[in-house]
Amino acid sequence: MKFNPAELARGAIHQESLDLGFARVPLIVVRGEQPGRTLVVTANVHGDEYEGVRAIFETVDALSPESMSGDLIAVPVVNPPAFWNTTRNSPLDGKNLARIFPGDSEGTPSEQLAFQLAHQVIARADFYLDLHSGGVKWRMPSMAGYDASDPRSKAAALAFGAEVVWGHPEVAPGRTVSFAKSCAIPFLYTEARGAGRIAPDDLQMMKRGIRNLLRHLGILASPLEKVPIKLHLFGEGNIERGINAPYDGFFIPFVDVLDRVEKGQPLGHLTDLYGRTLSSFESPCAGIVGLRREVPAVEQGEPLFLIAGELQ
Ligand SMILES: [Zn+2]
Incomplete structure (x- = not known):
């Protein structure tokens, strides 16, 4: 189960997977014609959040690897057991995948999944984006959240193209993004309305955000699609507090x-x-x-x- 994107041909889109026995996690690798930086984008860490899944599908469809300098590694459905169960947490062990990173290669199914995603995928990023939403049970603003202690994260939030941005002075442990931070990889995450649906403007925000990050990182050459920031929130984003x-x-x-x-x-x-x-x-x-x-x-x-x- 070794995933090695560097062995994949440049100038093409590849469908790969992480096989864990209990689940096969789809990986889409868009290898730019020219070398450059790598953006890793994940969605559906929580199995009832759908906006990011479709945003990845539609963004990849519109990309031309021949005109890219660098790579996009996208994981549209990180948590297949929870996705097929239409729940936030995995039915295999009841765990919230966004509380157990960096995982455990010998642990429960969710802990194994976290470990493999962390080390085989997220660790390869020059920049990491995790697409979340309110899921079925909650509603969140449509926004980009950033690490206020990392100027690279804040600069990316301002380039992303969300009308609402939210800076966090601290990053709670156990998240995909806290794993990225532990590797010194800058990150953003999104939220969106949720409610088990895909609002058209949330889909547009996420697609624009992925494209703008590819531009911000120099992987795409086209200019940023700028959106004025209407609200800049600051403070604790951990919903458990x-x-x-x-x-x-x-x-x-x-x-x-x-x-x-x-x-x-x-x-x-x-x-x-x-x-x-x-x-x-x-x-x-x-x-x-x-x-x-x-x-x-x-x-x-x-x-x-x-x-x-x-x-x-
Ligand atoms: Zn989530």
Whole structure:
């Protein structure tokens, strides 16, 4: 199961795979006619996030390797077991693939998958992009997230072509992007509306973003497609540090993603199955709603909101 893109012919598109026994992960390698840098793009780390899958398919279809200097390695469906199960986590071990990097070659199926993806694919990148969205259960702004401690990551976020960018002063462990950071590889990730659908403007944002990164890295020669940044968020992007459900219940939100909220403003409440309020939620600070639960049935501990700050 050795993946060696350097052995593949230049000026062509190759369909490869990582075979793990329990899953075959598709790899698309676009080898530019001329040597150059390598952009690695992944999607569907969470099995219920579909925007990035289609963005990769349509971007690769439109590329001409003869006019490229450098390579694109794209993994449209990182997590086939979760993809075919239409769930965020893998049905093989229940694990969230975005919490267990750099994985373990002898571990559970998700841990093996993380290990092979990290070492055989992500480690080859000069720049790494991971395409996420809100999945089925959440809604996120359509945005590019960057590592605020790495000027290369911030410069790429400004070139990406998303109207909303979100800088993170710290990167939580266990992610694809925290593995990239541990290898000194600069990265971006995206979010998008999710809800198990592909909104046309989210698809456009991701396709434009991949093309703009290829230009930013000198792999494509065409000029950037520029989009003015409307909102620059800053702060903690780890949804496990947002407002979480204290009980199982039925969730009723009062605010939407990207709404501006004041400290103490009511955000929503959680009821029991008689409609009686179990818990009410207020904003812990002034800021902007950066994540909202969409599916009303929630389990204790699941994130309901994340409030982000704005870069002044
Ligand atoms: Zn995700």
